[in-house]
Amino acid sequence: MKILVCMSQVPDTTTKVRFTPDGKSFDATGVQWVINPWDELSLTRALELKDDASTGVTQVTVAHVGPVGNEPTIRKALAIGADDAIRVNTESNDAFVVSSQLAEAIRQNPYDIILCGIESCDFNGSSVGGMVAEMLGYPSVSAVSSLKIENGQAILSREIDGGKEILTVPTPFVAIVQKGITKEPRIAAMRGIMVARTKPLKVMEPIATEPLTSLLQFEKPQPRAACKLIDAENPQQLIELLQNEAKVI
């Protein structure tokens, strides 16, 4: 069984988000790039499954759509333990374009399980997993918080309002992964970093697709009014403010 983990590269989650003065693009000055957190969790779970011989998982590949400058982030995924990587050589912030490239890569070299993070923490689109699945005609399961393979059968749990559902789905399928899929993201060990340099990273040229959306502009949220401090000995004052000023209780 082969697993493909789709990954995007995002600014480190502690980054102070800034934009260029015209508001049209993200200001990447001094930004550290990391694997999107949910994609990192997906990769970790894929590797855990591969570590367990009973699952029959023999290969974990990562796929990324992005320019050559993003290769250090792909190498991080290889250092963490992915066997090989695919990079489709184009850049887009339109989910349809990104998904079309991933779907094409999968058509050329199919996988049994495709894992996508539930969203990327830059554009928060929550789109790529579902789009790839629809393009390939595969079933998809969203908000997956557990993935096991028993006797060749994938068993997933999916978060629903107020609980979870356990479900089975035949391969090939796309699982759109959220928190809970594994405890903590795996970290690259020194040996992993050394061998990552020589692991295969295949570069594919993109297929022609037109974006369906475009990002015109960014804005920062309005700064909130200064915080009113209330004496710790007198929380009645807070309750009064919430009741009469904010009118929320």
Next chain:
Amino acid sequence: MAILVFTENWEGKFKKLSYELASYAARIAEMMNLPAMALTIGNPDPDELEKLGHYGLKKILVAHGKNLGTLDNQVYASIIGDIALQVSASVLILSNNGTGKALAPRLAVRLKAGLASGVNGLPISTEPFVLRKRAYSGNAFAHVAIHTPVKILTLSQNSFELIDKQSKAEIETFQVTPDSNLMKTKVTDVQKQTGKLLLTDAEIVVSGGRGMKSPDNWGPLIELADLLGAALACSRPVSDEGWRSHEEHTGQTGKVIAPNLYFAVGISGATQHLAGVSSSKYIVAVNTDKDAPVFEAAQYGIVGDALKVLPKLVEAVREMKSK
């Protein structure tokens, strides 16, 4: 042509989120001079349908069918996609909740439609069609233009006011028979707590962080939540430590919520935490460190030890409730 909104029902019932979606669809329909229609799958109660109709919908379509009790993304997307084509939907609206996020991207491919997810208000313009959406996990907003004839968007929860027009919608019920080849997922078990106030639906949320010091100290926090009719939440370290369940984790990698009032108790307010709660209308912070970033996001704050402040806060709320 029409504005079509998918309003799921929960065992036959709608909730505030459904009325919000209907109000939003009706408002866009006015802007574009088109009728607003809702689609729901299953067997909603007649009273519930009538109430949903009050929010400016011209028509509500109710699709019945076998094996539609649990969400199969492929099957649901095929049903909604077919209806969208039948009514020539020019805008298709879903919630940015779990179901909406699962279906919208599949529908975007089926209908060759541009998708904007996590939209938090009316279109900035309809010609071209430009929307404001959540980006950088709550640290920014992006203006997205959709270029395709059919547009799909998912609306963030608690981002649009209800507009009750006391209007009456025509109800049309019909049978659907989805392609059995599409039904590939099989739900084998459901583990669900019923009757519990959902974090994403709550108007008030009371959240505890590391400043609570131990899981044994949650008593007064739970009491505060009970008194206020609030849902409980927590920060990431708290759920990582196993003090509270992962379901309560709010923040970038946990749940993203937008209640009217959010109490951050003993939470310093790391960027990742604030990302999940910054759309709250009001934030109250209780923290020992007066320089903690949470006070920059909060409108009201108390500098003090959460464990000492909480009992007094509980007492003050109790007093208010007794008046």
